[in-house]
Amino acid sequence: MQSGFTFKEPITIGTHDGVFHADEALACYLLQKIPQLKNAKIIRTRDPNVLDKCTILVDVGDIYDPKRHRYDHHHRDFTHTLCSIRPEYPNKKIIKLSSAGLIYAHFGKEIISQILSNSKLTKGDFKLVYLHVYEDIVEELDGIDNGIKQCKAGTVFRIHTNVSNRVDKLNPYWNSSTAVNIQELFYKAMELVGKEFEEAVLYRANVWLPARHLVKESIEKRFDVHKTGEIIELANRCPWKEHLRTLEKELRIIGKIKFAIFQDCTGEWRVQGVPDGRNCRVLLRDDWKGFRHEELSKKSGILHCTFVHADGFIGGNLYRDGVLEMAKRSLNYHKKMKQQQQNKFKSKKLNDNREHLKKLNLSN
Known part of the structure; x- marks a missing residue:
């Protein structure tokens, strides 16, 4: 399953520097799962002159324009949800997309096809896997990055071990005196959240979906x-x-x-x-x-x-x-x-x- 896009070499993926979060870490990881982008260089900066020259931008630039491969969600008039980009999922119209959700909406099907290259899913099964992978990990990152409350009322306790919190803790501590390579830390964040994503895909395709078929057969x-x-x-x-x-x-x-x-x-x-x-x-x-x-x-x-x-x-x-x-x-x-x-x-x-x-x- 191909996205239909072609990219001129050399390919660069631009995102913001400074403190990183799970959404742009996953966005960058997902882009590099596309065969043509696997060796794309990731540039972290806020310099507009450098960003303008990047092939793809995620989570920076204040522009959402898929034709130009600009995938930011921070500007005031941005209202896209998964449903507005993928109308075949009409129930996904509440949670506004982050950079992770944008990349998933545009490239997710191709990326899942790469991960499941040895699997033969029907069109209906593939649609289910795509939806549930979004719900398993991407939707959570979208909601957290956009500040959407999980519960309408107050919570009794907080969860500190979700993937967003674990990515946040990879950032240099404010009071650390040790010199660190923040680019390397960002790569660790990409690896962490990317592993979670791939596990979600494999679970849905290889564990969850066969159970659904088994239950459906028992009903029939x-x-x-x-x-x-x-x-x-x-x-x-x-x-x-x-x-x-x-x-x-x-x-x-x-x-x-x-x-x-x-x-x-x-x-x-x-x-x-x-x-x-x-x-x-x-x-x-x-x-x-x-x-x-x-x-x-x-x-x-x-x-x-x-x-x-x-x-x-x-x-x-x-x-x-x-x-x-x-x-x-x-x-x-x-x-x-x-x-x-x-x-x-x-x-x-x-x-x-x-x-x-x-x-x-x-x-x-």
């Missing part, structure tokens, strides 16, 4: 597991809850799935209720909660049970058929309890109406 096959479609079976243990929420929304089946069954790392099987906020949509049976092994098997009538958590959100069995039966019986139990509650409510309402009519007759 849910009626093979149980006729109601309320139980999914994961072919492999993986992080599934976030994917299930997202995919339910995409497939317009929000709230339909109640349990997930899967084999854990020990070879035993688990049944877990699908979270819905702080609670689960359906829990395992109330009369099983807190019991284990033979006592649980005797109480449930299901062989080889290992446990049910005291809160009822997860349980275990040595075998697949066991956890599937635990899920089925819990579904039936809660449907029966719900029906009983509805019948009780209807009966109470009917009795109330009768009493009301009786009182009316007596008054007449």
